[in-house]
Amino acid sequence: MNKKNNIAEIQNQTEDFDVEKFRKDFPILHQEINGKPLVYLDNAATTQKPKSVIDAIEKYYQKYNSNIHRGVHTLSENATEAYESARLKVKNFINANSTKEIVFVRGATEAINLVAQSFGRNSLSKEDEIIITELEHHANIVPWQLLSQQTGVKLKYIPINKDGELVEPEYKKLLNEKTRIVAVGHISNALGTINPIENIINMAHEYGAKVLIDGAQATSHTSVDVKKLDCDFYVFSGHKLFGPTGIGVLYGKENLLEEMPPYQGGGDMIKMVTMKETQYNDLPYKFEAGTPNISGVIGLGAAIDYVNKIGLENISVHENALLNYANQKTSEITGLKFIGTAKQKTSILSFTLEGIHPHDVGTILNNEGIAIRTGHHCAMPVMEYFKIPATSRASFSFYNTYKEIDALIEAIEKCKKVFS
Amino acid sequence: MFDIKDLYQEIIVDHNRSPRNFGVIDDADKILEGFNPLCGDKLKLYIKTDGQNINDIAFDGTGCAISIASASLMTDAMKNKSIDEAESLFNEFHALITTEDKFDSEHLGKLTVLAGVKDFPGRVKCASLCWHTLRSALVGDNKPVTTE
Ligand SMILES: Cc1ncc(COP(=O)(O)O)c(C=O)c1O
Numbered sequence: 001m002n003k004k005n006n007i008a009e010i011q012n013q014t015e016d017f018d019v020e021k022f023r024k025d026f027p028i029l030h031q032e033i034n035g036k037p038l039v040y041l042d043n044a045a046t047t048q049k050p051k052s053v054i055d056a057i058e059k060y061y062q063k064y065n066s067n068i069h070r071g072v073h074t075l076s077e078n079a080t081e082a083y084e085s086a087r088l089k090v091k092n093f094i095n096a097n098s099t100k101e102i103v104f105v106r107g108a109t110e111a112i113n114l115v116a117q118s119f120g121r122n123s124l125s126k127e128d129e130i131i132i133t134e135l136e137h138h139a140n141i142v143p144w145q146l147l148s149q150q151t152g153v154k155l156k157y158i159p160i161n162k163d164g165e166l167v168e169p170e171y172k173k174l175l176n177e178k179t180r181i182v183a184v185g186h187i188s189n190a191l192g193t194i195n196p197i198e199n200i201i202n203m204a205h206e207y208g209a210k211v212l213i214d215g216a217q218a219t220s221h222t223s224v225d226v227k228k229l230d231c232d233f234y235v236f237s238g239h240k241l242f243g244p245t246g247i248g249v250l251y252g253k254e255n256l257l258e259e260m261p262p263y264q265g266g267g268d269m270i271k272m273v274t275m276k277e278t279q280y281n282d283l284p285y286k287f288e289a290g291t292p293n294i295s296g297v298i299g300l301g302a303a304i305d306y307v308n309k310i311g312l313e314n315i316s317v318h319e320n321a322l323l324n325y326a327n328q329k330t331s332e333i334t335g336l337k338f339i340g341t342a343k344q345k346t347s348i349l350s351f352t353l354e355g356i357h358p359h360d361v362g363t364i365l366n367n368e369g370i371a372i373r374t375g376h377h378c379a380m381p382v383m384e385y386f387k388i389p390a391t392s393r394a395s396f397s398f399y400n401t402y403k404e405i406d407a408l409i410e411a412i413e414k415c416k417k418v419f420s
Numbered sequence: 421m422f423d424i425k426d427l428y429q430e431i432i433v434d435h436n437r438s439p440r441n442f443g444v445i446d447d448a449d450k451i452l453e454g455f456n457p458l459c460g461d462k463l464k465l466y467i468k469t470d471g472q473n474i475n476d477i478a479f480d481g482t483g484c485a486i487s488i489a490s491a492s493l494m495t496d497a498m499k500n501k502s503i504d505e506a507e508s509l510f511n512e513f514h515a516l517i518t519t520e521d522k523f524d525s526e527h528l529g530k531l532t533v534l535a536g537v538k539d540f541p542g543r544v545k546c547a548s549l550c551w552h553t554l555r556s557a558l559v560g561d562n563k564p565v566t567t568e
Contacts, residue, residue, distance in 0.1 A: 355437070356485070357483065357484035357485055358459075358484075359459045359461075359484035359486075359543075359546065360428070360484050360485045360486070363424075363427065363540060363542070363543060364424055364428075367424045374459070375458065375459050375460065376460055383460070389459075389460035389461070389462070389482055390459060390460050414424075418424060418425070418428045418433070419428070419433055419436075419437075419485070
């Protein structure tokens with residue numbers, strides 16, 4: 001195989017994707033770190049924000065900051081309008097049936113906790129079972145462990161193989177009539193594995209189990225159609241989708257959300273309160289107690305507009321090309337071992353370097369202006385499986401370039417030199 | 421801008437590659453674990469004392485170059501020191517890696533190669549993990565140490 005040709009080919013495929021133009025939308029990318037141009041490859045931890053998102057938030061605070069759903073004055077009407085139109089954007093973004101199915105929360109973590117407590121705690125007992133996987137982020141493990149302590153519900157894990165893929169036949173064996181919830185990540189944050197969620201959802205439904213998909217890593221890379229997937233819950237975080245921190249989304253099927261009791265009590269989630277009892281508000285407000293993160297919601301709406309303008313199709317073509325390029329280049333580095341080699345993968349490169357601890361790699365790369373994540377990536381069971389304490393993880397977004405990957409390769413070589 | 425070689429000096433790279441005093445002391449009277457949950461560094465100290473002096477000391481575990489080299493250098497420096505001397509060395513070392521204060525390079529000896537970590541605030545914990553563990557074993561409550 002002629003590697004040079006191959007790389008040229010990869011680059012050709014995405015020539016019409018104007019990265020440099022898009023990079024101009026992200027003010028943060030144009031700075032130096034330790035005297036070198038910033039190379040931001042920690043997109044799985046959080047993505048950067050385009051100017052349009054920053055502007056939308058600023059405009060809210062400058063022009064119409066006020067509380068929503070209660071004032072009769074103009075500012076409040078404008079804020080309510082912006083807040084609810086962002087909900088509509090989210091609904092369309094994931095193709096939900098109705099805005100009643102879109103609940104704003106703090107992030108993926110809060111959404112999972114909400115489902116575990118509101119859906120799980122009231123209906124599950126020690127006769128029941130929940131299935132999650134060894135690939136999960138701690139956010140999709142600990143809430144279920146808590147629920148298990150509270151209700152006695154049994155927690156089972158779908159194992160992974162040496163490529164970091166779920167072992168589907170094992171999943172089949174774990175499923176049975178007692179399975180009530182299956183909670184699976186759409187894409188693994190530690191390894192980049194894209195899970196076969198369509199199959200997982202269909203098989204769970206055969207046993208009448210409900211399925212929660214943790215989409216924290218997915219929405220910035222691939223389009224999501226909750227109707228087509230037929231998942232019961234889908235959760236994601238705004239900050240991994242070029243939006244602000246502190247805002248996220250719980251999608252739930254209307255009939256399920258309707259049956260679930262509130263997660264928190266307070267203002268906004270009620271219709272009427274007497275000293276004796278409370279009548280809860282309609283969906284989705286039943287789950288949005290208190291003054292919400294209004295600027296966060298507006299920022300998330302702007303982020304979705306931005307992503308739609310570029311198109312997730314185009315984004316994924318460019319990101320796949322970046323991943324292929326990075327795979328080829330890094331596979332030439334002796335001593336580098338990929339952790340996570342699934343056939344279906346998103347643009348995450350997790351690796352170890354022989355004799356060099358990831359923490360040291362992170363420090364040396366940072367000195368070259370390159371931001372990556374090192375550690376267990378909040379997925380300690382994955383590290384346990386591979387019998388390593390940590391990995392180095394470079395995660396690419398659509399605003400990353402081939403040149404940046406070259407800088408990464410050079411810096412990895414520098415690590416080896418420091419330790420030679 | 422810092423030169424990365426100020427952090428990863430020859431001595432550190434060497435002690436990381438071939439750590440001294442690496443292993444188990446079977447008849448240790450103090451065994452204590454230190455853990456950094458942030459990066460997964462896990463070290464175990466084995467200390468043999470006569471109540472006043474450190475007669476033997478060793479460690480094992482996994483960690484980054486800074487934490488392994490630091491443990492290697494620390495155990496070297498601690499051999500045949502009294503517990504009082506260990507305590508004062510702890511304080512000197514702590515100042516070395518966290519402050520700009522002048523230090524007694526003669527007294528600290530090779531340990532001074534770790535002075536570079538103060539320019540890398542994220543890495544101070546790596547260098548100090550074994551020291552906190554030692555202190556807890558000798559004069560503290562002998563409870564496992566975590567950096568978080
Ligand atoms: C797969 C996955 N699930 C859940 C989360 C938690 O997201 P947040 O911290 O935004 O709630 C993350 C974030 O790292 C993630 O990668």
